[in-house]
Amino acid sequence: MKILLICGSATRTSRTRGLIQAVERELRKRSDVELMSFDVGKDVLPLYDGSEAQAEDEAVKRLRSCAEQADGFYICSPEYHAGMSGALKKTFDFLSGSHFRGKPVAISxxxxxxxGGVNALNNMRTVLRGVYALVLPDQIIVDPDHFNEQRELVNEEMQKRIQGIVDELCQYARSLAAGRQQQLQA
Ligand SMILES: Cc1cc2nc3c(=O)[nH]c(=O)nc-3n(C[C@H](O)[C@H](O)[C@H](O)COP(=O)(O)O)c2cc1C
Known part of the structure; x- marks a missing residue:
């Protein structure tokens, strides 16, 4: 089962990335999970312009390939001015229902x-509905005081919440992937 992690922050010392790393630690405990990751600060996408040439852009190709293979997604964004980051929205602009339909997505x-934080999550829910994703009802918001100076997530309660949401994501991803497989074989 493949899970794609998307980090929606491009800042160098990012709490969003610290959060993604905590999610990754939790996912690595599960032997049937293969991880893929896309980081808007490292995999730099162009602005969507509708041209066919963009399909050959390396970051666009990698994003679409990972999203196509994914059985589930864990997507994290910083809250900027009561919404998700522009860099994350730009990422969704290169994707569509063909990547998300019938697949579970956890958001934080x-x-x-x-x-703060809930406006970014609601904004992500609206956009993810637009690409037919199955967004889990549970969600997490992390605050600056959940991190140490190295921007590592050190709050134990949050780590437990992440464990719970990762469990749920994996359960849905596993059974929906099995359903897709059965349909292919029918
Ligand atoms: C341009 C800008 C706008 C922000 N707007 C909000 C906001 O509306 N609500 C909020 O809770 N925090 C807001 N913040 C704080 C960030 O969400 C917070 O610093 C977060 O850790 C940023 O993510 P990063 O650490 O991955 O860069 C804003 C920060 C910036 C730079």
């Missing part, structure tokens, strides 16, 4: 604190 956000 890094906020600046003061009860």
């Amino acid at each position: 956000a890094a906020s600046g604190g003061s009860k």
Whole structure:
């Protein structure tokens, strides 16, 4: 079973990336999971312009190939001005229902604190509905005080919440992938 991790922050010292690393640690405990990752700070996409030439862009090709193979997604974004990051939205612009339909997606956000983060998550839910993704009802928001100075997630309660959401993501991804396989064989 393949899970694609998408980090929606391009900052160098990113809490969103620290959150993704905590998710990755949890996923690596599961022997049947093969991980793929896409990081908007490292896999730099162009702005979608509708031209056919963009299908040959290396980052676009990698993103689409990973998304096509994925049985499930874990997507994290920082909250910027009460929405997801522009870099993450730009990523979704290169994808469509063919990549997400019938596949589970877990979402989480890094906020600046003061009860932020939920607007980014709601924004992600709206966009993911637009590509027919099955977004899990559970979600996580991490605040700056959940991290140490190296931007590693050190809050134990959050680590447990991540464990729970990863469990759920894997259960859905496993059974939906098995259903797809049965349909192919029928
Ligand atoms: C341009 C900008 C806008 C932001 N807007 C919000 C916001 O609306 N709500 C919030 O909770 N935090 C906001 N923040 C704080 C970030 O969400 C927080 O610093 C987060 O850790 C950024 O992600 P990163 O560490 O991956 O860069 C904003 C930060 C920036 C740079």
